[in-house]
Amino acid sequence: MNILEVFEQFPTQESCIKYLEKVRWGDQVVCPYCKSERTAPAEHRHRCYNCKTSFSVTVGTIFHHTHLPLQKWFLAIMLMLNAKKGLSALQLSRDLRVNKNTAWRMNMQIRKAMNQVEHRNILQGIVEMDETYIGGKPRKGTKGDGKDGKHKPGRGTKKAPVIGAVQREGSVAAKAVDKKNMKGRNMRAFIRQHVNTEKSSLYTDEYKAYMGMSKVLPHSVIRHSDWYVDGDVHTNTIESFWALLKRGMFGQFHSVSRRHLQRYVDEFCYRYNLRNASSQFAFNLTINRALGV
Ligand SMILES: [Zn+2]
Structure with a gap:
């Protein structure tokens, strides 16, 4: 169209x-x-x-x-x-x-x-899981959470975390979460909700919240600190999706409250999941x- x-x-x-x-x-x-x-x-x-x-x-x-x-x-x-x-x-x-x-x-x-609650995609096969942090520059006058009041990058920041999983060559699912919920049991709940755990294996990095995933499904860990890629074990697919999401959110999110973040995430997942469908x-x-x- x-x-x-x-x-x-x-x-x-x-x-x-x-x-x-x-x-x-x-x-x-x-x-x-x-x-x-x-x-x-x-x-x-x-x-x-x-x-x-x-x-x-x-x-x-x-x-x-x-x-x-x-x-x-x-x-x-x-x-x-x-x-x-x-x-x-x-x-x-x-x-x-x-x-x-x-x-x-x-x-x-x-x-x-475009929401992912009523309409869930169940992922299956090789599934990569990762998390990202969304948020432009903090508003003026707000203090960071670093020791010197500066904003820390990555997992230490006040930016809004989004967790997600993608099936290789398949669909993605992603969820905006509170920072306090970046814990193992929340990650496992997300995987149980979006992945056919009987027929899948999971690849993640070594972030501690992913430890214990093997209770739910076969789990391989990629070590970013190693200089080689361990064959098939990587999270490049989900990282590409994050790049897409972040480029799209850039310049928009500063005006998007945390409350609405999931709507944007839904939109990007929806479009990604229809990338091979006709318009x-x-x-x-x-x-x-x-x-x-
Ligand atoms: Zn009537």
């Missing part, structure tokens, strides 16, 4: 509604409030004879209550899916001619459809999820 294809497939509000109705209901319209099938169409909307309400296809979805043409939503989804390095709210507001707050809200709503497939999938189908 590109801009032209969105305009071709969805030239009008009506065509957008029709598409959403087909995806959400197929041939049988169901009242979103009372689940009754006793409904009748009424000008871009439907009436329910059971609970006497009228409703549109966007009720209970990310598209509801926005007063924006659905075409702009579809364009926003397409633009986000195509933006390998992420799409800032400022850029989206320029592209769609909406104000920046609206663009920011659209961005965040679309990220909701039409990715678009349809995103609409499906946005409708809760």
Whole structure:
């Protein structure tokens, strides 16, 4: 999908509604409030004879209550899916001619459809796990947590940790966590949640939180201090994903609160996991999820 294809497939509000109705209901319209099938169409909307309400296809979805043409939503989804390095709210507001707050809200709503909680990818085979730290330069006036008030790099900083695992040639899963939860049992819980431990083996570096992983699945440790790469045992795949995430977050995260970090992580995982899918497939999938189908 590109801009032209969105305009071709969805030239009008009506065509957008029709598409959403087909995806959400197929041939049988169901009242979103009372689940009754006793409904009748009424000008871009439907009436329910059971609970006497009228409703549109966007009720209970990310598209509801926005007063924006659905075409702009579809364009926003397409633009986000195509933006390998992420799409800032400022850029989206320029592209769609909406104000920046609206663009920011659209961005965040679309990220909701990309979440990894309702839709989990189960990894299997050779799985690499690693962690990274997200955060631009600290705000002025905040003190670092180093002894001299300076910010320490890597595992000692106040930057927000993200843990993740990737299947070689496969999908990635990643989670923003509190620094106090960078512990073995949390790491193991993450692996149990996202990896088929019966059919996988795990590669990590020698960070202490990964010790004890062999309780869960076969575990090989790469020693970064060694000058050679021990054959197949490396974490290059997950490190490449972190590089992608960090490049995308750079310049955005200083305005992203810790609270929203997972949404951004979800977006980058989602795009990565669809990297070999057609853009039409990715678009349809995103609409499906946005409708809760
Ligand atoms: Zn009803």
